[in-house]
Structure formats: structure tokens, C-alpha cells
Amino acid sequence: MTYPTGNGYLKPGVLPHMWCAGCGIGTMLGAMLRSFEELGWSKTDTVVVTGIGCTGKLDDYLVTNALHTTHGRALAYATGIKAFNPRLHVVVVMGDGDGVTIGGNHFIHAARRNIDLTALVLNNLNYGMTGGQASATSPATSITSTTAYGNPEREFDICALAETAGANFVARANTWHGWELQQSITQALTRKGFSLVEVMSPCPTQFGRRNDMRQTQAMLHSLRDRSMPVDRFRALPPSERADRFPVGTLVDRDEPGFVERYAQVQQRAAARLEARPA
């Protein structure tokens, strides 16, 4: 089997990777590399920004410009990079802890700003790296290392959050349906404004084994079985939606992104300066 090189984005000699057997992060990495390859992006024009966690380790496998940042703040660093040099393709890879738990505020404001970045949030329903603690996406009643008798909190719907905050493009995928995952990533990468792909992914080691999914593949199968193409999901009566989640493109709009709006601000400021009496 040949592994995608993503235009040479994959660091030579790094495989096999560090993630647990049955983890979905490697699948997301493969899909992202195939998308880079498909779009013909150059390594020098692409920056991958990560946070901290099992998902945050993804940049270790890349040859391109990569910035390994602090937990929950990847979007803040990425915003600085994009604002300083809008020519760059900036892709931000985070876990659900990074993206919407400790990083929730940065996430809301990146989407509100509609800053021209692509965020890939791997949602494995818990903090994988640090021992399986509950995150903001751990389902209500689920068992984690910090909710041994069931999670009393309700979970965030990451896609709904991005949509409400103002993101131009929002999609959800899972690591079982690899081709669809790659299609969603490619679409997200080509949109202006803030684009999000929520990647539903198994964490058999921390989440699966605590929630009646002890076999390595069980959580992956559960995510596969609960996924439903968005058109079919929306046709379901609300009473039948409970254990399902829609996958595919949920939002695709063409509002001006931050880069475009900021360029207009710069033009207005330059015109004002020029109009000043000498």
C-alpha cells in the first residue's frame, strides 16, 4: 500500500505513527495530505497550526511550515499568521478539548470574524492525551475519567456553534467514510472565510473502553452507524434524530471573510491619509 505523500508534506521515515491502534487521527492526517495533493498546494505557502493533545501531535509528521502552539490557543496564533500574511494557506488542527473546550472562546471569535482559515476539529468526545477527562463534547451521561457516574453536562454541537457564530463553511465527517472526509476537507480548504470540518473520530483507548465499546473498532462502527447524510437527517422527524448526527456540508455561504474586510479598512485608511492637506 502506498501512503499519500501530500506533495511531499509527509516527513520521510516517520511511519508508523504514535497514535493508538484504532485511533482516527492518522486517518484524518491521510485525508488532509490527500487534499493538499489534490489542490496542488505548495509546502512553502501552507502553514499547519496545532494545539496540544494527541491530535495536536499531528504536525510532527509534516514537512511544511508547522506551528505547535499552546493548548486551546491554536486559532489565536493562526489568526496572527493569516492577518500578517494573507497569501498563506492556514490550516488549524485541534482536538475537541483544544478547539471548543479550553479553546472555546477563540473558536467563537474566529468564526465570528470569519477569518480565512480552515479549522479541522477532531472530535473524539474526550481529552484523549491526558487520561480521558470529559470535554465540552462528551455526551450527556457518558462515562469519562472525570464523570465516572455519567456526565451531568450537555455536549456542544461544534457545527451549530460555528454556524451561529458566523462561519462561512461548516461540514461534519467521520473517519470511517474516508473519501467523504477528504471531500469535506478539500471543500473547506477552498472556501474563503472561516471553514470548519468536524471530524468524528474514535478514541478506543480512553472513551471507547469506558462506554461499552471495548473492542478497538467498536467506537468507529458506532460513529459510522450514527452518521447520516445531512439531507436524510433533515427529513427525519425530530423524535428520530436523537442518536444520529448529520454528515456532509451543513453550511456553505459566501459572506466576505476577514481578509477581504481588512483590506477594505486598509484602503479607506490609505485614502484618508492621501486626502489630508500637506
Ligand SMILES: Cc1ncc(C[n+]2csc(CCOP(=O)(O)OP(=O)(O)O)c2C)c(N)n1
Ligand atoms: C493550558 C493547558 N491546560 C491543560 C493542559 C493539559 N492538556 C494537554 S493535552 C490536553 C487534552 C487534549 O484533549 P483534546 O484537545 O481533546 O485532544 P486529544 O488528546 O483528545 O486529541 C490537556 C488537558 C495543557 N497542556 N495546557
Ligand code: SF4
Ligand atoms: S488516547 Fe485516544 S486520541 Fe490519543 S492516540 Fe490513543 S486513541 Fe487516539
